[in-house]
Amino acid sequence: MTPTAAVYLDNAATTRLDAEVLDAMLPLMTEQFGNPSSIHSHGRMVRTAIEKARKTVASLLNTSPAEIFFTSGGTEADNTAIRSSIETYGLTHAITSPLEHHAVLHTLQHLEQQGVIQLSLVNIDARGHIDLTHLEELLRQSPRTLVSLMHGNNEIGNLLNLNRVGEICRAYKAIFHSDTVQTMGHFRHDLQQLPVDFIVGAGHKFHGPKGVGFLYVNAERVKIHPFLYGGAQERNMRGGTENVYGIVGLAKALEIAYRDMDAHRNHITSLKRRMIERLYGKMPDVRFNGDSGDVDNSLYTVLNVSLPASDISDMLLFSLDIARISASGGSACSSGSNVGSHVLAALPELDADRGYVRFSFGKYNTAEEIDYAVDTLVGLYQKELVK
Numbered sequence: 001m002t003p004t005a006a007v008y009l010d011n012a013a014t015t016r017l018d019a020e021v022l023d024a025m026l027p028l029m030t031e032q033f034g035n036p037s038s039i040h041s042h043g044r045m046v047r048t049a050i051e052k053a054r055k056t057v058a059s060l061l062n063t064s065p066a067e068i069f070f071t072s073g074g075t076e077a078d079n080t081a082i083r084s085s086i087e088t089y090g091l092t093h094a095i096t097s098p099l100e101h102h103a104v105l106h107t108l109q110h111l112e113q114q115g116v117i118q119l120s121l122v123n124i125d126a127r128g129h130i131d132l133t134h135l136e137e138l139l140r141q142s143p144r145t146l147v148s149l150m151h152g153n154n155e156i157g158n159l160l161n162l163n164r165v166g167e168i169c170r171a172y173k174a175i176f177h178s179d180t181v182q183t184m185g186h187f188r189h190d191l192q193q194l195p196v197d198f199i200v201g202a203g204h205k206f207h208g209p210k211g212v213g214f215l216y217v218n219a220e221r222v223k224i225h226p227f228l229y230g231g232a233q234e235r236n237m238r239g240g241t242e243n244v245y246g247i248v249g250l251a252k253a254l255e256i257a258y259r260d261m262d263a264h265r266n267h268i269t270s271l272k273r274r275m276i277e278r279l280y281g282k283m284p285d286v287r288f289n290g291d292s293g294d295v296d297n298s299l300y301t302v303l304n305v306s307l308p309a310s311d312i313s314d315m316l317l318f319s320l321d322i323a324r325i326s327a328s329g330g331s332a333c334s335s336g337s338n339v340g341s342h343v344l345a346a347l348p349e350l351d352a353d354r355g356y357v358r359f360s361f362g363k364y365n366t367a368e369e370i371d372y373a374v375d376t377l378v379g380l381y382q383k384e385l386v387k
Contacts, residue, residue, distance in 0.1 A: 070212065
């Protein structure tokens with residue numbers, strides 16, 4: 001059955017705005033238009049909306065509102081944690097992995113090129129798992145350092161044990177930042193229990209608006225200088241007039257995500273399992289990269305498919321797009337591009353001749369869409385084999 005509308009399976013790149021979120025944002029876009037830094041009634045009304053949103057986010061994450069700072073998105077939040085902690089504490093060494101999002105990897109590589117830090121990459125195995133023994137060896141050699149490792153990989157779906165990494169970092173007095181953009185709103189984060197110093201979120205990854213995110217700063221362990229100067233907003237931590245309706249929308253989206261998380265996870269997991277089973281049934285040589293094929297032990301929204309070598313591999317995303325299926329060949333921020341995936345390239349046993357496509361699922365996807373995507377993918381390869 002062919003869906004009547006285009007099929008969107010690129011939810012790791014961005015998600016559709018929830019109607020409840022739009023309803024929460026609209027008053028801040030129209031009648032509640034004051035500047036939150038103004039002391040008159042129009043400003044105070046908007047300031048109240050921001051602080052209510054901050055309390056909502058903090059409550060859901062089980063932390064203090066004073067530890068939540070709103071940003072323009074995950075990239076700014078990552079940059080703030082990385083650059084400000086290095087500058088504030090005079091750190092000269094940082095540790096990350098070759099699998100990180102470019103918001104982290106490019107930032108740290110740039111700082112190394114500028115001579116600010118020495119950068120070490122922790123080893124990974126064939127499936128993209130972080131070598132925690134090697135991480136500890138690196139920290140033993142340079143204990144007071146910044147460690148930045150993502151919670152859920154946006155391309156291959158691997159999950160990091162935040163508790164274990166946090167314990168290792170604390171044993172060596174390291175500062176631990178984790179890019180949690182892909183898992184925020186899809187997994188529960190209890191910041192009273194997690195041994196992290198920074199985590200981040202981006203509203204558009206969990207059916208909120210684009211252009212807004214947040215940074216959590218563990219106030220008991222770290223105090224950092226601002227990344228952006230220019231005003232006293234965000235308690236002197238982030239200059240610039242706040243994106244008020246974005247902030248309100250983010251908080252509402254996270255509230256909905258936590259409210260409906262179990263139901264959405266069950267729905268999305270069933271879709272992912274359905275795609276895996278149907279692909280195995282129709283394409284025996286199909287494989288799944290990283291842990292993405294392990295439904296119960298991976299980022300359940302992501303499935304990275306490795307397809308048999310074929311002349312169609314280079315045109316795979318284009319062919320899917322012609323069939324009105326939106327998917328990705330790499331990370332969210334290079335979705336649909338021809339740029340090779342640095343994550344897949346870092347995997348030691350990658351077969352460069354095979355085709356790769358990332359499908360990522362959301363709460364609005366249906367079983368019919370999954371079936372159509374599988375049938376289309378199989379049909380493309382069958383046509384190629386007939387030639």
